[in-house]
Amino acid sequence: MNLKTATEIGKCLSNETRVQIMEWLKKPEINFPPHETLKHFNDGVCVTYIQEKAGLSQSTVSTYLTNMEKCGLLISTRHGKWSYLKRNEKTIKEYIEFIS
Amino acid sequence: MNLKTATEIGKCLSNETRVQIMEWLKKPEINFPPHETLKHFNDGVCVTYIQEKAGLSQSTVSTYLTNMEKCGLLISTRHGKWSYLKRNEKTIKEYIEFIS
DNA sequence: TTTATATATCGAGAATTATCAATATGTTTG
DNA sequence: CAAACATATTGATAATTCTCGATATATAAA
Numbered sequence: 001m002n003l004k005t006a007t008e009i010g011k012c013l014s015n016e017t018r019v020q021i022m023e024w025l026k027k028p029e030i031n032f033p034p035h036e037t038l039k040h041f042n043d044g045v046c047v048t049y050i051q052e053k054a055g056l057s058q059s060t061v062s063t064y065l066t067n068m069e070k071c072g073l074l075i076s077t078r079h080g081k082w083s084y085l086k087r088n089e090k091t092i093k094e095y096i097e098f099i100s
Numbered sequence: 101m102n103l104k105t106a107t108e109i110g111k112c113l114s115n116e117t118r119v120q121i122m123e124w125l126k127k128p129e130i131n132f133p134p135h136e137t138l139k140h141f142n143d144g145v146c147v148t149y150i151q152e153k154a155g156l157s158q159s160t161v162s163t164y165l166t167n168m169e170k171c172g173l174l175i176s177t178r179h180g181k182w183s184y185l186k187r188n189e190k191t192i193k194e195y196i197e198f199i200s
Numbered sequence: 201t202t203t204a205t206a207t208a209t210c211g212a213g214a215a216t217t218a219t220c221a222a223t224a225t226g227t228t229t230g
Numbered sequence: 231c232a233a234a235c236a237t238a239t240t241g242a243t244a245a246t247t248c249t250c251g252a253t254a255t256a257t258a259a260a
Contacts, residue, residue: 013110
């Protein structure tokens with residue numbers, strides 16, 4: 001982890017909704033409805049569910065999630081027409097080590 | 101640690117200079133000149149030294165440090181006319197536990 | 201008590217971020 | 231292939247943050 005990456009992560013974590021998303025994704029099965037198609041949360045939660053829970057526009061949340069993936073906080077996986085998002089614990093750990 | 105505090109900390113850590121300051125303060129004796137008056141770094145580093153190293157205006161750095169103290173990232177101690185700043189490891193730990 | 205030094209606060213303009221509606225792209229399904 | 235659905239991107243305005251010089255306050259030294 002370097003200064004630039006750490007700062008990008010900080011930017012993602014400088015907004016209440018985005019911090020909240022990181023928290024929600026700790027326990028997807030508790031914070032989101034079960035998936036219709038996929039019967040598990042192995043790859044996280046789809047954009048629509050996160051967007052509805054956040055209560056912001058689709059474009060805003062999509063941009064949030066894209067940036068959170070870019071800086072390594074989230075991992076995005078496509079399954080058909082859905083994008084699933086989960087926490088990237090590896091990067092989170094590296095970030096924590098950086099600021100510790 | 102709650103969502104609001106965590107977000108305030110995220111805001112402080114969303115700027116390269118401020119993240120850098122947190123890094124510098126890990127090892128004051130390596131990153132800053134020795135104090136003229138105080139012969140130790142027990143309470144950290146004075147505003148002027150941080151300001152000079154950051155290369156930004158006095159008012160900007162003073163505001164940075166004030167906000168970083170407000171959200172609990174730093175501890176400020178007055179010794180005469182100097183304010184000394186050091187990392188608040190307790191809050192940092194709580195923040196890390198929050199996002200982990 | 202005046203002067204010098206260190207830090208904090210204020211006010212303002214520049215730069216960045218937030219947020220949305222509209223639209224584009226990608227994917228599945230009829 | 232056309233329609234429907236999920237997500238991504240674009241373009242624009244509002245809101246926030248950045249950053250500075252100027253000024254205020256606090257403390258020490260002369």
